[in-house]
Amino acid sequence: MGSSVANTEPILKVRDLVKDFGGLRAVDHCTLDVYPGRITGLIGPNGAGKTTLFNLISGALAPTGGRVFFQSRGSGPMTDITGMAMHRTFGLGLVRTFQIPREMKRMTVLENLMLVPAGQRGERIWASWFTPWRVARQEREIEARALEALGFVKLSHLADELAANISTGQKKLLELARTLMSEPKLVLLDEPTAGVNRTLMAQLSLSIHLASAQRGVTFLIIDHDMDVLMSLCDPVIVMANGAVISQGTPSQVQADPQVIDAYLGGRQPVGQPGGNLGVA
Amino acid sequence: MEFAGILDYAVGFVVMAGIYSVLALGLNVQWGFTGLFNIGIAGFFALGAYTSALLTGPPPQGQFEDFVFGGDWAQTGGLGLGIDLWFFLGIGAAMLVCAAVALVIGYVTLRLNDDYLAIATLGIAESVRLFFLNEKWAANGSRGLYNIPQFLEGWIAPDKYDYLYVVVVLGVLAVLFLAMQQAVRSPWGRVLRAIREDEVAAEASGKDVSKFKLQAFVLGAVIMGVGGALYAHNIRFLSPQTFDPLLATFIIWAMLMVGGSGNNVGAVLGAFVVWGIWTGTQFMPGVFKDPNFRFFMIGALIVGVMLLRPGGILGESRRTARGRTAAARPPETGDGG
Numbered sequence: 001m002g003s004s005v006a007n008t009e010p011i012l013k014v015r016d017l018v019k020d021f022g023g024l025r026a027v028d029h030c031t032l033d034v035y036p037g038r039i040t041g042l043i044g045p046n047g048a049g050k051t052t053l054f055n056l057i058s059g060a061l062a063p064t065g066g067r068v069f070f071q072s073r074g075s076g077p078m079t080d081i082t083g084m085a086m087h088r089t090f091g092l093g094l095v096r097t098f099q100i101p102r103e104m105k106r107m108t109v110l111e112n113l114m115l116v117p118a119g120q121r122g123e124r125i126w127a128s129w130f131t132p133w134r135v136a137r138q139e140r141e142i143e144a145r146a147l148e149a150l151g152f153v154k155l156s157h158l159a160d161e162l163a164a165n166i167s168t169g170q171k172k173l174l175e176l177a178r179t180l181m182s183e184p185k186l187v188l189l190d191e192p193t194a195g196v197n198r199t200l201m202a203q204l205s206l207s208i209h210l211a212s213a214q215r216g217v218t219f220l221i222i223d224h225d226m227d228v229l230m231s232l233c234d235p236v237i238v239m240a241n242g243a244v245i246s247q248g249t250p251s252q253v254q255a256d257p258q259v260i261d262a263y264l265g266g267r268q269p270v271g272q273p274g275g276n277l278g279v280a
Numbered sequence: 281m282e283f284a285g286i287l288d289y290a291v292g293f294v295v296m297a298g299i300y301s302v303l304a305l306g307l308n309v310q311w312g313f314t315g316l317f318n319i320g321i322a323g324f325f326a327l328g329a330y331t332s333a334l335l336t337g338p339p340p341q342g343q344f345e346d347f348v349f350g351g352d353w354a355q356t357g358g359l360g361l362g363i364d365l366w367f368f369l370g371i372g373a374a375m376l377v378c379a380a381v382a383l384v385i386g387y388v389t390l391r392l393n394d395d396y397l398a399i400a401t402l403g404i405a406e407s408v409r410l411f412f413l414n415e416k417w418a419a420n421g422s423r424g425l426y427n428i429p430q431f432l433e434g435w436i437a438p439d440k441y442d443y444l445y446v447v448v449v450l451g452v453l454a455v456l457f458l459a460m461q462q463a464v465r466s467p468w469g470r471v472l473r474a475i476r477e478d479e480v481a482a483e484a485s486g487k488d489v490s491k492f493k494l495q496a497f498v499l500g501a502v503i504m505g506v507g508g509a510l511y512a513h514n515i516r517f518l519s520p521q522t523f524d525p526l527l528a529t530f531i532i533w534a535m536l537m538v539g540g541s542g543n544n545v546g547a548v549l550g551a552f553v554v555w556g557i558w559t560g561t562q563f564m565p566g567v568f569k570d571p572n573f574r575f576f577m578i579g580a581l582i583v584g585v586m587l588l589r590p591g592g593i594l595g596e597s598r599r600t601a602r603g604r605t606a607a608a609r610p611p612e613t614g615d616g617g
Binding site: 060098107115124132 | 459462463465466467468469470471473474476477478480481482483484485486487488489495499542596
C-alpha cells in the first residue's frame with residue numbers, strides 16, 4: 001500500500017470486479033480500496049476502464065463478476081452494493097458525476113441543486129396538493145442549502161440562469177455542488193477538470209480540497225491533469241487494461257516503470273487477469 | 281347570423297375547446313413535463329368516454345342495440361340527493377379505469393425510450409379502438425352508443441344546453457388546471473422536469489426515475505379519462521370512429537406544440553387556437569372547407585410555430601430563485617460554452 005494510507009478501514013472495497021461488453025473485457029478483475037477522508041486519484045491511459053469502473057461502483061452498470069462493498073454507516077459491516085441501482089447507492093451516500101456534465105438544461109442552476117436532497121416532502125404529489133404550506137417551508141430550507149452550495153463553488157451569481165447557458169467549467173462546478181447537496185460520504189468525480197480553463201480549475205481544486213478538509217467528504221477522482229493530481233490526490237491508483245497496476249503517492253506512481261510502460265506503450269501486456277501487479 | 285346565433289356557436293365552441301384543453305393538460309404532464317412520448321392519447325380518451333357512457337347510460341334497447349351492460353346510473357345512481365351526482369361518479373369511474381389501464385401499460389412500456397414508447401402507445405390506442413369496433417357485445421360496435429345522459433338535463437332548454445355545460449366544463453378545467461399548476465411547481469414537478477432533461481442524471485441525483493415516470497403517465501392518463509367522460513356527455517353519441525388517431529391524438533399534440541409544451545397555460549391556449557382553426561375553417565368557401573385542407577392548415581400552423589417559436593406560442597415558463605418567472609428560451613445547441 002502507499003505510504004500515506006492510514007490504518008483505518010476502507011470506505012469502499014472493490015473486489016475482483018469484471019465487466020464484459022460482448023467480447024471486450026473493459027474491467028478485468030479489478031481490486032482496490034478507498035479510504036475515508038482522503039482524495040484518491042484514479043489515473044490510467046484512455047480505455048483503461050476507469051469510467052466503466054465508476055459506472056459499476058455507482059450502479060449505472062451491473063458487473064459481469066466480482067463485488068463492491070461500501071461503508072455507509074461509518075463503522076460495522078459494509079454494505080454489498082454490487083449491481084445496486086444508482087438511486088439506491090445515492091441513498092447510501094455514494095454520489096457520482098459524469099465525464100461530460102449532465103446538467104438539467106432547461107432548469108435553472110438553483111433548481112439543478114434543489115432537485116437533489118432525498119426524500120423531499122413535495123416529491124409526493126399528494127403533499128403538494130393538500131399540505132402545500134409544509135412543502136413550501138421545506139422548499140425554503142432546501143433553497144437556502146442550495147444557495148449555500150452555490151456560494152461554496154462560487155456560482156451564486158448564476159443561480160437564476162438556465163443550466164444550458166453556463167460554460168463547461170461552470171457546469172463542472174455545478175456538478176460538484178450537486179454532489180455536495182446530497183451530504184455524501186463518497187463522491188466519484190469523473191474528470192472534473194477536463195475542458196476547464198486554468199482559473200476555474202484552481203477554483204475547482206480548491207472546492208474539492210475544502211469539501212474534503214471541512215466536510216470530511218471522501219473523493220475518488222479520475223483525472224488526467226498532473227498538476228491537479230499532484231496537489232490534490234493522495235494516494236493515486238493507476239489502472240491499465242481494466243486492472244490496477246500501481247498505487248501509492250503521486251511521486252511513487254510517477255516513478256513506477258509499469259506506469260510509464262502503460263502510458264507510453266512499452267512491454268505488453270501490463271495487467272494480468274486476476275493480478276494486481278505492481279501493488280507496492 | 282344574428283347575435284344570439286353567434287353566441288350559441290361561441291358557447292358550443294368553448295365547450296369543445298375546454299374539453300380539448302383537459303386532454304392537452306393530460307398530455308402536458310406526460311410529454312411537456314416528463315418527456316414521455318405518448319401518441320396513444322385516443323386510447324385513454326376512448327376508455328374514459330366509454331366507461332362513463334356505459335355506466336351512466338341506459339341498457340340496450342331495441343333491435344339495433346346489443347351490448348352487455350348499461351349501468352343506467354343517470355336513472356338509479358343519483359343517491360336520492362336530488363342532484364345529478366351520477367355525473368361525477370361516471371367521471372370518477374372513468375378516472376379509475378384509465379388509472380388501472382395506464383398502470384399496467386406504463387409498468388410494461390415505460391422502460392422503453394422515446395420512439396419505442398411512441399409505437400407501443402400508438403398500438404395500444406388502436407387496440408382499444410378496434411376492441412370497441414369489433415367486440416360488439418362490449419359497446420355496440422360500429423353502431424355506437426346513443427342516448428348518453430346529460431348532467432342536469434331538463435334544467436335548461438335542450439337547444440341551450442351548452443350554456444349550462446360550458447360552466448361544468450370550465451369548472452372541471454379550472455380545478456384540473458390549478459391542480460396541475462400546483463403539482464408541476466412542486467418538488468414533484470421538478471423531478472419530472474429533471475427526468476425529461478436527463479434520465480440518467482436524475483437517477484444519479486437519487487431519484488427513482490421509473491416510479492416518477494409511472495406516476496406522470498398514470499396522472500396524465502387519468503386527466504385524459506376526465507376529458508373523455510366530459511366529451512361523452514356533451515356529444516351524447518360515441519362510436520369507435522370518434523377515436524381515430526387524427527382527431528383524438530394528433531390534434532391534441534398539435535394543441536400542445538402550438539400553445540407551448542411544458543406550460544399549462546400554453547396547453548389551454550393551444551387547445552383554443554387549434555380548435556378555433558379546425559372548426560373555423562369549415563366555413564371557408566369551396567375546396568378550402570375540405571377536411572384534408574383543414575388538416576393541412578393545422579400542419580402548416582405547427583410548422584410555422586416551430587420555425588418562428590420552437591417552444592410554442594408561450595414556451596415553458598421557469599421559476600427563478602425568488603419566485604419571479606421569466607420565459608425560458610430553448611437551450612442553445614452544444615454545451616453553451
